[in-house]
Amino acid sequence: MRLTVLGCRQGMPADGQASSSYMVSTGSARVLLDCGPGAATALSSIAHPSDLDAIIISHLHADHCYDLLTLGKTLLSGRLRDPERFPTLRDAARMEWPPVPLYVPKGGRARLEILASAFPVPSFPMLDRSFDVAFELHEYEPADVFTVGDCKMTMHQTKHSLPNCGTRIESPEGSFAFTGDTTYTPDLVPLAQDVDLFLTEATLEEPDTTSHGHLCAAEAGEVAAAADVAQLVLTHFITADETWLKARKADAERSYGGPVHLAAPGRSFDIRPAGGTR
Template identity: 35%
Template sequence: MRLTVLGGCGAWPTAVQACSGYLVEHAGFRLLVDPGYATLPRLLAHHTVDAIDAVLISHGHPDHCADLNPLLRARGLGDTPPPSLPVYTPHGAADAVLALDRPSMLAEAFHLHEFQPGDRFDIGPFRTDTWLLPHFVPNAGIRLTTPDAVLAYTGDTGPSPDVLRLAQGADLLLSEATYIHEVPVADAPYLLTARLAGQYASRADVGRLMLTHLWPGTDPRAAHEAAAQAFRQPVDVATPGLVIGVAGA
């Protein structure tokens, strides 16, 4: 399994960082996870739009799904449109993005598969397990399993014992870390810190931790340091172009 980071900025993109977006590849299958703001140009640096085999969205905030629209436009309005793109999303999470165009315009460009967080299903070679994790809107924590690797991704979440269940024994935990040490009180049930991400990674005995969804302007070195105080295995911060091979022991 291989993970390519397209972006890892929370809330809105910056001049150097797209929002959440990750390309996960295994056995020739390319799964795009969370096409947030500004991720399509990053994707095009690696592949053409017709190279994507499926899309998986954790929740309906635009910094995790807004670039589904230009992706579908690029696929559906080209001279030789590829087959319909399977799009997996919690119920209703993609409604606002899909409503940006008249329904008939992109109707042949995608096939929608809606699920409830907590469901298990297959996407190509990936067994996909999901958990409902606490956020401002329904958010699916995602665990992708192949015969030789496990990748766990929190989406956006606050503290929950289900984060440990999601991450247990994973080769890579891709964890939201909006803040470094402390979340503002009003948002504390719905977001994590780099320090908490490190603690979860340690308790879940994961092989590697990658921090993502940092608030714009956050010093990635400070986030890395906060996580590394609790987690003694490798720690990365999601930056565009970073490629990680995800493999079991």
């Protein structure tokens, strides 16, 4: 199992870095976790959207889902340019082509259809059908479990200003958990319990006292220690400043004794079963 960081910025892209987006791959599955602005460009350097076996969106803030429309139009454009399979636009709507499974929080379909309708292409209406043709859209709820390739996915509710679920992935190649966006909650411990790699937001310098819902790096380290994870990767940063990032790494290391890494675009991490990493 392998984690590849596509984007790690909180909010909108900055300093050449895309917003939240990550790919977890095994021998039989490639799963995209979140798809914020800039993710489509970053993904294009390593894979085509049709190579993905699933996309999972933690929550419906724009910095975690906006580039879904770009990926959808990329998938649809590829179909329309294949004259052997799609000789006419009318035939394209009927051709059998496996859509990419897309998992979003309950209520996400309506929001994404509004996004697609905001940018119509009247001369090629097929390009407006990202969320009913390019993707096979599923709305999930907390505690839902589903399978992608050799991976078991479990959705864990966390605490954010919009409904957010962390994703736990278990496969014969290793185990992994991702928080999405959340303030501290005891529910983070079962999400991450004993995983081989824990990817967690570490947006803030101090604990969140607002209703928005974000973690600081010290809290991320505390969760990692309580859950006995093998490796910790911090992400969702407000800056690329090296001094600030090193300080957040040190914050996490004060409570968690295992390896602490900082996410960066293009950086990859091997994820191996606990016997091979602890």
